[in-house]
């Protein structure tokens with residue numbers, strides 16, 4: 179299995195090289211040359227597998243340069259840190275299935291991929307006797323999951339940029355209370371998009387990338403998307419039987435990585451009816467799916483801060499397929515975006531987009547109302563991001579097809595919003611309670627590439 183770039187400027191590379199490359203050296207995103215196909219019989223055979231066994235079967239279809247026993251060990255160690263025996267259990271309330279992705283160390287879906295990626299980096303670095311300096315951007319969840327995925331790992335430094343004051347207080351504490359020498363938090367005066375721009379600029383400076391061995395933990399790294407594909411299969415296997423096979427997934431969407439993992443699962447043959455892309459007020463992707471309007475506007479702060487994003491990096495991966503794998507068109511689209519602040523689509527392309535996705539934008543009032551009403555009716559507490567997905571699913575997806583809503587974070591990460599919506603205190607897991615009063619370390623700086631570069635160079639240990 180080899181990996182190519184959406185921008186067409188690299189020779190195909192093997193999986194481990196793709197993991198280490200992160201962003202492709204031509205500025206594009208890496209994708210597999212082909213997708214392993216999963217037959218109906220194969221799916222039936224997978225019904226009795228544990229999460230870890232299923233992960234091994236799916237991931238190994240994309241990896242041919244790690245011995246199976248080593249891959250199994252990486253997977254088993256990654257999911258041994260989860261607090262639920264099923265890793266990503268599915269529960270049912272009010273006619274929708276909730277796929278709980280928050281049983282990892284930082285209580286967000288990011289742990290599913292970042293525990294694995296942390297171990298994978300460590301494995302590859304030991305094999306190659308190399309060091310890695312990770313640089314990543316976060317709107318709240320990726321940062322803490324990445325930090326916890328690599329803290330204490332030999333040969334790895336991590337630098338995480340987050341928008342100052344724009345994450346939830348718990349998200350900020352989960353990052354800044356990790357004061358290990360190899361962990362650096364940078365609070366940027368700006369938005370997540372500013373942070374992501376800086377990270378991409380550093381990766382696109384190929385001399386700098388090579389000199390300082392940069393590594394990516396954002397979903398620009400293919401391994402992130404790959405690990406997330408697994409739970410679409412896992413959920414599908416939990417909510418179907420041999421007769422009932424159709425499932426739709428509602429995905430709270432920010433950087434488009436999670437829903438792209440669902441798109442990959444569908445490409446592999448998983449019978450998915452609809453992928454519902456749910457956004458908050460930062461709804462560029464909803465405008466795109468519903469009206470073909472992919473035009474940039476300002477980032478707005480909301481009760482679901484992890485989704486406060488305009489420029490979703492994984493959108494490029496989808497564009498590559500929408501453009502029938504024509505890299506020149508992908509490059510053209512990003513030139514148009516830079517010059518005109520928008521990308522335009524033909525009616526034939528929009529028909530294909532709407533066959534792949536449905537979409538809804540759920541505003542803050544609706545989000546809080548959904549948390550409150552869902553809690554009153556079922557006793558279950560949704561976090562604001564999950565509530566965006568649940569509301570979109572209840573409004574848009576027909577009830578005669580199983581509706582799986584991805585629960586991307588634990589409600590206690592967003593206590594203030596949840597308490598406002600339910601008029602009750604959110605039960606606090608011990609891991610979060612323990613954060614309060616701990617020493618913190620974080621450097622505040624402008625959204626300035628040179629300032630970040632200088633800090634990075636000074637702090638590599």
Ligand SMILES: N[C@@H](CCOP(=O)(O)O)C(=O)O
Pocket residue numbers: 315316317318319320321395396397398432433435436484485491
């Ligand atoms: N919502 C994310 C933003 C970064 O997305 P990623 O999937 O590319 O890491 C966050 O919580 O940081």
